[in-house]
Amino acid sequence: MPAAKIAKKNPRAIAEAIVAELQDDPLFAEVSIAGPGFINLKVTSQMLSAHLIELAESENKLVANTGQGQMAIVDYGGPNTAKPMHVGHLRASIIGESIKRTLKLIGYDTKGDIHLGDWGTHMGMVISEFEIRHPEWPYFDKSKKDGFPEEPPITIQDLETLYPQASQASKSDEDRMAISRAATAELQKKQPGYYALWQHCFNVSVAAMKNNFAALDVYFELWLGESNAQDYIPDMVTRLQEKGDAIEDQGAIVIHVQREDDKKEYPPLILYKRDGSVMYGTTDLATIVQRMDDFSPAKIIYVVDQRQHLHFEQVFRAARISGIAPETTELTHAGFGTMNGEDGKPFKTRAGGVMKLEDLIKMGIEKATQRLDEANIGQDYSAEERADIAHKVAIAAIKFADLQNSRTADYVFDLDRLTSFEGKTGPYLLYQTVRIKSLLKKAAAQNVESKKLSALHLAEFETQLGLTLAEFPNVVELAAKNYTPHVLADYTYRVSQAFSSFYGNCHILNEDDEDIKQTRLYLCAMTLDVLERGLDLLGIPTPERM
RNA sequence: GCACCCGUAGCUCAGUGGAUAGAGCACUGGUUUCCGGAGCCAGGUGUCGCAGGUUCGAUUCCUGCCGGGUGCGCCA
Numbered sequence: 001m002p003a004a005k006i007a008k009k010n011p012r013a014i015a016e017a018i019v020a021e022l023q024d025d026p027l028f029a030e031v032s033i034a035g036p037g038f039i040n041l042k043v044t045s046q047m048l049s050a051h052l053i054e055l056a057e058s059e060n061k062l063v064a065n066t067g068q069g070q071m072a073i074v075d076y077g078g079p080n081t082a083k084p085m086h087v088g089h090l091r092a093s094i095i096g097e098s099i100k101r102t103l104k105l106i107g108y109d110t111k112g113d114i115h116l117g118d119w120g121t122h123m124g125m126v127i128s129e130f131e132i133r134h135p136e137w138p139y140f141d142k143s144k145k146d147g148f149p150e151e152p153p154i155t156i157q158d159l160e161t162l163y164p165q166a167s168q169a170s171k172s173d174e175d176r177m178a179i180s181r182a183a184t185a186e187l188q189k190k191q192p193g194y195y196a197l198w199q200h201c202f203n204v205s206v207a208a209m210k211n212n213f214a215a216l217d218v219y220f221e222l223w224l225g226e227s228n229a230q231d232y233i234p235d236m237v238t239r240l241q242e243k244g245d246a247i248e249d250q251g252a253i254v255i256h257v258q259r260e261d262d263k264k265e266y267p268p269l270i271l272y273k274r275d276g277s278v279m280y281g282t283t284d285l286a287t288i289v290q291r292m293d294d295f296s297p298a299k300i301i302y303v304v305d306q307r308q309h310l311h312f313e314q315v316f317r318a319a320r321i322s323g324i325a326p327e328t329t330e331l332t333h334a335g336f337g338t339m340n341g342e343d344g345k346p347f348k349t350r351a352g353g354v355m356k357l358e359d360l361i362k363m364g365i366e367k368a369t370q371r372l373d374e375a376n377i378g379q380d381y382s383a384e385e386r387a388d389i390a391h392k393v394a395i396a397a398i399k400f401a402d403l404q405n406s407r408t409a410d411y412v413f414d415l416d417r418l419t420s421f422e423g424k425t426g427p428y429l430l431y432q433t434v435r436i437k438s439l440l441k442k443a444a445a446q447n448v449e450s451k452k453l454s455a456l457h458l459a460e461f462e463t464q465l466g467l468t469l470a471e472f473p474n475v476v477e478l479a480a481k482n483y484t485p486h487v488l489a490d491y492t493y494r495v496s497q498a499f500s501s502f503y504g505n506c507h508i509l510n511e512d513d514e515d516i517k518q519t520r521l522y523l524c525a526m527t528l529d530v531l532e533r534g535l536d537l538l539g540i541p542t543p544e545r546m
Numbered sequence: 547g548c549a550c551c552c553g554u555a556g557c558u559c560a561g562u563g564g565a566u567a568g569a570g571c572a573c574u575g576g577u578u579u580c581c582g583g584a585g586c587c588a589g590g591u592g593u594c595g596c597a598g599g600u601u602c603g604a605u606u607c608c609u610g611c612c613g614g615g616u617g618c619g620c621c622a
Contacts, residue, residue: 001564004602011602035565036602080622120622226622252620264549265618273620280622307616309550337551337615344614371584393584404570405559409552410615417558417571421584424559424570431584439581482562490560493569504586546584 001037011037045463049456052466055473056526057452060105061533062473066480067107071295074100074110076303077213077220080117081205082126084160085212086354087347087413091336094399095407096303097218097539098485099334103299105537106480111295114209115287116225118202120280122167124184126159126201127194129166131183139193148196156208159201185277188230202227212357217395217539229286233278236289236324237271245322246271257317266310269318284315288324288331299330301483306335306408334483337410347413364394364419371421377546392543394419396426399540404489424493426540429531432496433542435503436528443509443521450521457519461502465523468498469530476537485538492534499527 004011015037022031022041030042055062076096079085096112104110131140137153138144154162170177187194206223213219237253240246246255254268269281291297302312312333319325341347349355368390372378378386401418405411421427443450458466475491478484508524511517532542 001603038565117622122622250619254619267619270620275620277620279620306551308622310617311622335551340615346615375584377582377584406561409559412558414558420571422571423584425584427584431582435582435585442581478562484562486560490569497569500585501587503581507581509581545582 004037015039045458046455048463048466048470049458051470052456052523052526053453055470056522056529061476061530063105063476064473065107066477067103067109067298069107069109070298072100072103072108072110072299072301073291073295073297074103074112074301074303075115076100076112077114077218078117078304079114079209080120080122081225082123082159082163082201083205084163085209085357087357087360088339088354089212089357090216090360090398090402091339092303092305093213093216093218094402094539095334095336095485097216098403098488098537099301099303099483101537101539102476102480102485102488103301105476108299111221112219113222113224113291114220116206116223116227118205119188119226119230119283121180121184122163123198123201124182124187125166125170125180126163127187127197128179128183129162129169130154130197132179137197139197141193142191145192148193152200152204153197154200154204156204159204188277215358215361215391215395216399217541224287224290226280226283226287229283229290230278232286232289233282236286237282240271240322243322245318250274255318255321257314257321259317266314266317269314281311281315281318284311285318285322285324288315288319292325292329297329299332300325302331302333302335303483304333304335306337309333309335332483334407336407337405339413340410342412342414344412360398360415360418361394363415364398365390367419368393368397368421368427372546381545389543389546392541393421393427393430393546396430396535396540396542397421398426399538400426400429400489403485403538404493406486407484427546429492429496429535429540430542430546432499433528433531433535434544434546436499436524436531437544439508439524440521440528446509448509448517448521450525451518453518453522456522457513457515459516461505462519462523465498465502465527468495469523469526472530472534475534479537488534488537492531492538495527495531495534499524499531 001011004014012033015033018039019031019033022028022039025031027043027047028041029044030040032040034040074096076099077089077093079089100110100112130137134140134153138148139153166180170180183194187198237246240255241253246253248254249256249268251274252270253272254270256268258266258268269285270279271282271285272278288300291300304312312331312335316325316331316333319331320327325331339347347355369386371393372386372390378389381389397420398418401420402411404424440450456462456466471491475487479488502523506520508517508520511520535542
């Protein structure tokens with residue numbers, strides 16, 4: 001049809017010419033024209049059979065190596081130290097994790113960087129709050145330069161209750177805010193006592209985060225943050241000023257990023273505020289300097305809330321203008337939509353607060369445990385295995401419910417949906433993998449191991465399943481190109497459905513015809529492989545049984 | 547005011563110029579002496595926000611309008 005447009009010919013005529021060309025191609029069992037010029041191709045079962053065997057035996061599942069070992073940095077997660085992780089961190093973590101895993105499969109050397117918010121005003125609020133409450137602590141003795149206690153004076157629970165109070169106090173009282181700002185400035189100068197206390201807050205927060213992320217099966221190669229980029233700032237700004245890219249404007253040092261042909265207004269990126277302190281744009285730009293120095297990445301992907309899009313455009317423009325990031329390094333803000341409540345506003349609990357990520361996971365686990373009990377499953381399993389299953393089911397439910405939404409759109413937080421186990425859900429996908437594992441174990445017990453085959457016997461349901469399995473590399477490439485995990489989520493569901501349909505209609509172990517039986521076993525093993533790989537790209541681990 | 551995102555079935559969402567616009571939930575019926583019923587099969591639902599335009603063809607691209615959300619120099 002598009003060819004007709006280019007050639008300015010009747011699409012039907014072009015279709016006929018193409019069909020004539022393909023008619024005798026041995027790949028196709030049937031070539032026909034439909035409607036205004038659609039060409040329907042039906043591959044032969046020999047061709048499909050050969051292709052499926054190739055796919056099954058391919059180590060990389062026929063996914064093209066587009067990355068060629070180049071470095072891709074995925075910046076995601078981005079929690080702040082001293083603040084509890086809430087459900088809002090869910091998307092940033094799991095979308096980023098999936099994008100990173102997908103880029104790895106297409107051949108990139110990937111590094112996930114958590115990019116902690118550990119150097120901002122919120123840390124000044126917390127530290128000054130401690131000083132107000134515990135002025136006797138050694139950290140607040142301005143004459144003391146070293147020898148601070150090694151044991152943290154605080155726990156994560158202390159931080160979680162203290163931060164909201166410190167924040168509230170600062171926001172509602174100008175004088176209190178001035179104290180927070182002053183503490184922030186002192187901290188950023190690495191005043192010894194403050195810095196030692198900051199280090200404790202950092203360590204305690206990071207330990208708690210690691211638990212949260214491990215529960216979600218999210219892992220970072222780099223635990224860097226704003227504080228790590230600070231050392232790059234002074235030289236960077238000096239260089240930019242010498243080059244004339246950064247100039248003084250209204251008392252601040254800024255980079256203008258507006259272009260002649262822009263339709264809208266782009267505010268300049270502020271490097272130093274009037275009072276001489278830095279902003280997060282400064283840190284983000286310095287972080288690019290650091291990343292270029294350390295890794296010369298081909299891509300830096302930021303998985304951050306869509307609302308920060310303008311900010312990233314400013315940073316990216318500044319990075320190009322200054323030459324900090326060469327044109328060969330792709331800078332992309334893969335933004336995601338906000339999690340809204342039923343009222344269309346950013347999600348809040350009924351009490352008006354935020355729901356902690358831990359609590360959401362706990363609810364999912366409770367529901368999964370209850371399900372195990374009700375269905376009389378796993379009475380004979382060990383307590384450890386039951387706990388592991390409940391955890392995996394809960395994580396699958398939560399992550400899949402989120403990841404199946406397209407990245408950019410806002411979506412409605414629905415607790416029932418996030419902890420639902422039926423229909424288009426994570427647990428449904430796990431269930432399919434578990435059924436296959438169980439079946440393959442039975443086959444092994446009956447000494448009917450599936451073998452390497454040279455040809456498959458493909459009837460209706462086998463073909464349907466096989467065609468779906470064959471889509472794997474295309475789906476991976478699409479998800480990688482657009483940074484859209486939801487196409488993978490949708491695909492794993494379609495594979496599961498195709499398998500379930502096949503399974504419901506075809507007997508396997510008690511099939512008499514040996515060729516058919518072997519083909520079906522082969523497809524089962526292949527489905528399991530494709531499903532588990534797809535789920536792995538989504539960051540969803542599967543249990544052995546459930 | 548300007549810019550960006552969104553508007554698709556009762557609800558939650560897919561749908562990157564193609565055929566009769568699809569899933570899940572909810573609702574109804576069927577399905578288990580047989581490999582795991584968290585399953586399978588069947589049933590029907592649409593002014594694709596509205597109005598124009600481009601195109602052989604528009605849910606998709608363009609323009610305008612309506613409705614919702616978000617962002618817009620010294621917070622992150």
